[in-house]
Amino acid sequence: MALQKIFLACFVSVCHSQVTELYGYRQYLQELDLREKTSRYLGYTQQEYSPLGCVLWCNHRPSCWSVLSCPQLASSNPQKHNCLLLEELAKTSPVITESNLTTCSFYSMKNRCVNGGTVVNDACVCNDGFYGLHCEQFYRDCSDAYNDGMRGLHLLYVKPDGLFVPLMVKCYLEYGGWTEIARQDSDCTVNHNRTWAEYKSEFGDANLCNWRGLDFIHHFTKEGTTILDAVVINEAGIRTHAYYDNFRIRNETDDYLMHYDGYRPFTSKPAEDGFGFGGSTLQAKDQPFVTYDRDRNNCALDTGTGWWFNSGCASVNLHLKLQAQVPQGSAYAQWPVNLSLRPITGYVLQIKRT
Template sequence: MKHLQTYLLLIVVSSGLILAKRRRISFMNCQSAKSIRNLATTTTALTKIECSVICLNDPECLSASFCKADGGYTCQLSRFYADGGCSQFAADGDCSLTAIVNPCENGGTFFPQNRTCQCVDGFVGDYCQRRYRDCTETPQSKHSFIQPLESDYISEIYCEYHPLHLKRLTPITTYMLTFSGNFTRTWQSMRQGIPLQSHYYFLGLENLHQLTKQGVYDLWVFLMDVGKSAGSIRYTNICVDSEAEGYALHWDHIESENFGSYDDNPYMDGFGGVGDVTKNINGARFGTYDNDVNGCAGSKGAGWWYNPLGCTMLQFDPDGLSWPVNRTGAVEIEQINIVKLVLLPVYWYVEDDLVL
């Protein structure tokens, strides 16, 4: 007996208007065959497609026999799972059978008793049809491959489960961009990202671009200086442009969230969002010493977003970044022991990711 694998998506059948739930299920078709095991219910149907829809909408149905009967046709549902192959069904010239087969992709395991898929690490979705989109879907604190929404770009990143979300002690999965580290890197290195090494990690400009295309993210800069309480700056709704646009950085506004000795005025101006226009990096392009778009990266010696008017007021050295402060109108450079940048997912633009 011949069999053919087809996909039943969203089907509307006239005369009674039977709607299949919005799911993708693989069906195997067996001509001149019927199921005689684990029979459930029998109903009427006008076509084989309608019989398949009835089976799809019944959570216990795994195969359906569409058979000729006196004055019409019947649709007989069965809980028998054949896992492929028409030979496991009985021959019957008056029937045509449709049976659910494993719909799970990318190595997923199918559980016929509740028609669900268990995905292997790295894939999600009702049918394991896609990779993780960002760290909110990955196991905690590990390397994972991600593929942002509507992107062909697949990359390996490090995801960290962060217990502190500003003032709220709410666990949140985040991207760890970097602790203080050496930013004297090539354009290609900053573009691709820097693997985790001695608490130093950079997500990569292309990853930032692809991720911020798929939804809303905030950038949280966490500061800690020995002998002081921690403080942070949050850039809301950030966007990183494409490589052709110099991976320019944009955001809606800056929020200061301080935990002790830091106050707003000393740091807000130095973080490139308010005050002196020569230090504003909203819309600034990224530069490195080997791709110095505005003459700043060469003199500073490190890759960063630079305002060409003042090349920002950041100071770089092999140990990391020194963030500027602005006290009573005078600009000073203050060494920060730990600078940690975290990308916080807020929401995706598209939540329904079923592949139909």
């Protein structure tokens, strides 16, 4: 398997950020030391859904040169793996080596700079056209990676024309290649009560709940035509889709106003038009983005979110928390079903050039 795919492919539906103590890790380290004699424990463990998730977690921490992936012993979660970050002291061996240690697997990432990059002071210095901790190739958008033959779910660096530096995004490399710009679900959460400057940039984890930034979305959508797929997870846990044609976000001077030419439902699992729901004073279409430090009518302040608010605020505001995450009686994210607003359990916003 290619190095980039080992580093960046993450077929993990949910990753958990809680740091935990791994029972029995000293025993594993003793066995590791007998075989490798090159690693020391960095003091962090995490739960992932596959050894590949452990590799990805290690990959985005410069001090981690190897990782130990051990299936969780608890019978209630047999699919989870405990990941131990290790510091590799010998960095000249083959790129990826694996040896089974009792029930664990050991992954050693010893040449972390790819595509001709070189290590300087324990960091990669990249050639032109490459970026990141390991000098990964970056793309104009995820469809470029799709056209290069990549398939599946990948974390890749993307740099639309005009963006200053590449940004890591999740790419769904099927059906032409979709670029994820926002996500929220019941297994992760992100604080949406943020300033204008924070919304302009990105926040959250590209592999979990995240917002990729108004500036990124603007540069992506400013040229050509873009379709937005609003993937709405309903109360039954079913993923439904609302398509918005010629979707674009204007520049900062225009307060990142959202526009689209038309809505159409996905044929087999349709979602209704949420952004156009609520009439002339509540729909998000053709409205500027608003945050509490650049508020027009107290909508951002009252909801504790940034959003494309109308004069009456918004019927659909995906930056509200999910119903399961707030006290009873609090406002939560909703989407129309049969012309009535209903709670949702998550969403993904993804875009693609057409």
